[in-house]
Amino acid sequence: MSRYWDVYNGWRANPEAFWAEAAKAVDWFKPAERIFDENIGPYGRWFVGAECNTAYNCIDRHVAAGRGAQPAIIYDSPVTGTKRTLTYAQLLDEVEVFAAALAGLGVSKGDRVVIYMPMVPEVAIAMLATARLGAIHSVVFGGFAANELAVRLDDAKPKVIVSASCGIEPKHVVKYKPLLDAAIEMATHKPSHCIVLQRPMEQATLQAGRDLDWADLVAKTRAEGRRAMCVPVDATDPLYILYTSGSTGQPKGVVRDTGGHMVALAWTMKNVYGIAPGEVFWSASDVGWVVGHSYIIYGPLLNGSTTLIYEGKPVGTPDAGAFWRVVSEHNVAALFTAPTALRAIKKEDPQGALIANYSLSKLRTLFLAGERADPDTVRWAEWALGVPVIDHWWQTETGWAIAANPIGLGALLVKPGSPTVPMPGYDVHVLDEDGHEVADGQLGNIVVKLPLPPGCFPTLWNAEERFGPSYTDHFPGYYKTADAGYRDADGYLFIMGRTDDIINVAGHRLSTGAMEEVLSSHRDVAECAVIGAADALKGELPIGFIVLKAGVTRDAKDIESEVVALVRERIGPVAAFKTVRIVTRLPKTRSGKILRGTIKKIADGTDFKIPATIDDPAILDEIGAILSKRPIAS
Ligand code: COA
Ligand code: AMP
Numbered sequence: 001m002s003r004y005w006d007v008y009n010g011w012r013a014n015p016e017a018f019w020a021e022a023a024k025a026v027d028w029f030k031p032a033e034r035i036f037d038e039n040i041g042p043y044g045r046w047f048v049g050a051e052c053n054t055a056y057n058c059i060d061r062h063v064a065a066g067r068g069a070q071p072a073i074i075y076d077s078p079v080t081g082t083k084r085t086l087t088y089a090q091l092l093d094e095v096e097v098f099a100a101a102l103a104g105l106g107v108s109k110g111d112r113v114v115i116y117m118p119m120v121p122e123v124a125i126a127m128l129a130t131a132r133l134g135a136i137h138s139v140v141f142g143g144f145a146a147n148e149l150a151v152r153l154d155d156a157k158p159k160v161i162v163s164a165s166c167g168i169e170p171k172h173v174v175k176y177k178p179l180l181d182a183a184i185e186m187a188t189h190k191p192s193h194c195i196v197l198q199r200p201m202e203q204a205t206l207q208a209g210r211d212l213d214w215a216d217l218v219a220k221t222r223a224e225g226r227r228a229m230c231v232p233v234d235a236t237d238p239l240y241i242l243y244t245s246g247s248t249g250q251p252k253g254v255v256r257d258t259g260g261h262m263v264a265l266a267w268t269m270k271n272v273y274g275i276a277p278g279e280v281f282w283s284a285s286d287v288g289w290v291v292g293h294s295y296i297i298y299g300p301l302l303n304g305s306t307t308l309i310y311e312g313k314p315v316g317t318p319d320a321g322a323f324w325r326v327v328s329e330h331n332v333a334a335l336f337t338a339p340t341a342l343r344a345i346k347k348e349d350p351q352g353a354l355i356a357n358y359s360l361s362k363l364r365t366l367f368l369a370g371e372r373a374d375p376d377t378v379r380w381a382e383w384a385l386g387v388p389v390i391d392h393w394w395q396t397e398t399g400w401a402i403a404a405n406p407i408g409l410g411a412l413l414v415k416p417g418s419p420t421v422p423m424p425g426y427d428v429h430v431l432d433e434d435g436h437e438v439a440d441g442q443l444g445n446i447v448v449k450l451p452l453p454p455g456c457f458p459t460l461w462n463a464e465e466r467f468g469p470s471y472t473d474h475f476p477g478y479y480k481t482a483d484a485g486y487r488d489a490d491g492y493l494f495i496m497g498r499t500d501d502i503i504n505v506a507g508h509r510l511s512t513g514a515m516e517e518v519l520s521s522h523r524d525v526a527e528c529a530v531i532g533a534a535d536a537l538k539g540e541l542p543i544g545f546i547v548l549k550a551g552v553t554r555d556a557k558d559i560e561s562e563v564v565a566l567v568r569e570r571i572g573p574v575a576a577f578k579t580v581r582i583v584t585r586l587p588k589t590r591s592g593k594i595l596r597g598t599i600k601k602i603a604d605g606t607d608f609k610i611p612a613t614i615d616d617p618a619i620l621d622e623i624g625a626i627l628s629k630r631p632i633a634s
Contacts, residue, residue: 002410011424019454025266027061028052029232042467046260046454047235054239055132056230057262058301059092067304074330075121077311079168099129099228101221105160105193109134109231114158116140118167119311122197123287124297126162134231138241141288142167143574149183152243157189164197165204170316177204235259241461244396245511253461254396264400264455269303272401273334274408277304283336284310290396295336314341321354328358338370338507339377343537352384363387365407370507371539375416393419393495399455402426403493418492425453430487435475440489447478503532503540505576518570519544524552524559529586529594533603533632544580556582581626589613
């Protein structure tokens with residue numbers, strides 16, 4: 001029997017008592033004066049008056065409690081053929097010294113540090129060192145282009161950037177330094193220093209005066225005997241800013257606070273993931289995403305568990321057995337990945353033949369998130385691995401699961417296609433456009449009654465005025481998740497898709513609006529639409545439709561490839577934008593709104609009704625004819 005309903009109802013009966021109890025998992029320098037204060041910020045703040053430090057809770061206290069010799073981080077990099085283990089004592093040593101190095105460059109409480117790095121242990125050291133100083137990190141995913149990095153630099157205004165000479169993709173080395181230099185060139189804000197980790201595969205050119213070699217800086221700091229202590233910060237102070245796609249090219253800076261974040265993550269490690277201190281937890285994501293922040297770095301370390309930093313892919317590094325090798329070699333107790341990774345594995349090894357090469361005896365659970373877990377993939381993984389496959393649903397904004405099957409409280413029945421039930425802290429409702437509750441089984445807007453629980457974003461960086469219009473104005477009193485779905489009679493949630501222009505490509509959240517801005521900037525494009533077409537591997541793939549300006553006679557193929565290159569240059573390879581079609585006109589409503597939903601249905605080959613408000617239905621046939629002449633190939 002699961003304790004879920006008792007625990008959830010316990011939270012409902014007294015939310016503050018619930019979170020005060022959960023807060024005992026954290027070491028505080030000063031306890032909270034109020035567990036929740038509804039009068040601060042857009043909807044209130046948690047653990048007001050408390051003082052704490054995240055790095056202290058992730059490292060120092062575990063060393064003090066005797067975990068010094070236990071592995072904190074295992075780095076496994078099939079793309080470089082490297083493995084390395086850092087114990088908690090070694091991690092403390094590295095973080096103390098790197099934090100002192102940052103402090104030596106003038107970084108102190110409240111300053112921002114942008115981290116633009118591949119999946120190497122130094123990324124964790126940089127994040128934790130920043131947290132140690134009470135400074136605020138903002139990690140930018142390596143697959144973003146210089147322009148995206150520049151936008152983030154101008155918003156976060158970092159004193160220092162920590163980067164590396166390169167990242168390693170299976171087929172090529174991605175030189176980070178030229179991207180970093182280009183971003184700094186583009187940005188108005190200039191950091192005073194860049195610390196660059198020189199990797200053996202690529203030696204970056206350093207700019208005298210501004211750029212510092214990671215190894216030299218650390219060696220110098222050590223030689224000077226400098227180490228940094230943990231700086232107490234308010235529980236409500238930001239730990240990090242993580243930018244996520246908004247509906248325009250201006251990303252939203254999701255702020256994560258310090259105290260509530262620790263309380264929430266510590267609760268989930270035990271109760272959602274069922275992971276004990278000392279066990280190995282592997283989140284096969286990237287630190288550039290929220291999953292990487294919460295479950296590669298902070299969750300496992302707060303819990304005194306061992307985390308894995310994996311620099312590789314589910315397939316091709318070297319084969320579709322890569323995940324199972326890592327699970328077996330490092331005794332992984334729970335693996336967390338995106339359904340797209342499993343689909344990639346299943347495509348190459350449908351019979352799971354490679355699984356038989358490894359012992360997965362320690363693996364208890366496979367967790368999935370980042371995109372809808374389609375029932376076929378869930379069933380295949382259950383069959384192939386013989387462990388429960390647990391979908392859970394959350395967002396960058398929430399930082400942890402809104403809905404899950406809480407393994408630590410006792411598993412509930414798995415219904416493939418559903419991330420199961422709301423977690424304590426989340427009072428989830430399904431509303432129609434007018435804000436009325438819809439019946440069970442009926443599709444609607446999924447919203448969370450305010451306040452959001454600890455760990456969720458309290459505000460947007462530099463843009464509190466965007467909070468209401470983006471999240472709470474539409475359904476007053478509720479947080480709009482911008483996901484659509486329904487609840488069944490057993491209280492299980494089903495998340496079916498977004499209600500805004502966000503698409504999900506291989507578990508990566510991208511804005512079609514931002515891509516449209518890039519397409520529109522091409523000199524020959526008069527207007528455009530970008531939709532997410534269904535894709536068997538990546539879930540969705542962006543497809544652009546462009547109408548050319550009158551009088552343009554250039555070769556269509558040239559224009560198409562220029563548009564594709566432009567998206568790669570401005571947004572980055574992660575957008576996976578490879579397909580564009582030139583059309584003579586776009587379907588619109590009589591009031592001029594482009595019917596993107598209908599274009600998507602035509603591209604997906606699903607049934608659709610001709611919208612009553614359409615200006616000219618003949619355009620739909622034109623789009624259909626163009627797509628059938630050159631079908632979309634992933
Ligand atoms: N730095 C630089 N470039 C990167 C990058 C990084 N950190 N990560 C990805 N890219 C590039 C890739 O090289 C690729 O470029 P290309 O167009 O030159 O080939 C592009 O971005 C798209 O990459 P990716 O999404 O990894 O696609 P893929 O076709 O190489 O691999 C999968 C497909 C399914 C194996 C891969 O998408 C995957 O592992 N997905 C899981 C995603 C995940 O875990 N998401 C976390 C959400 S919880
Ligand atoms: P991100 O902010 O990048 O984590 O993306 C969040 C979005 O991904 C959500 O709003 C959903 O649209 C989608 N998503 C994440 N996890 C799931 C899931 N388990 N089921 C369905 N959609 C999901």
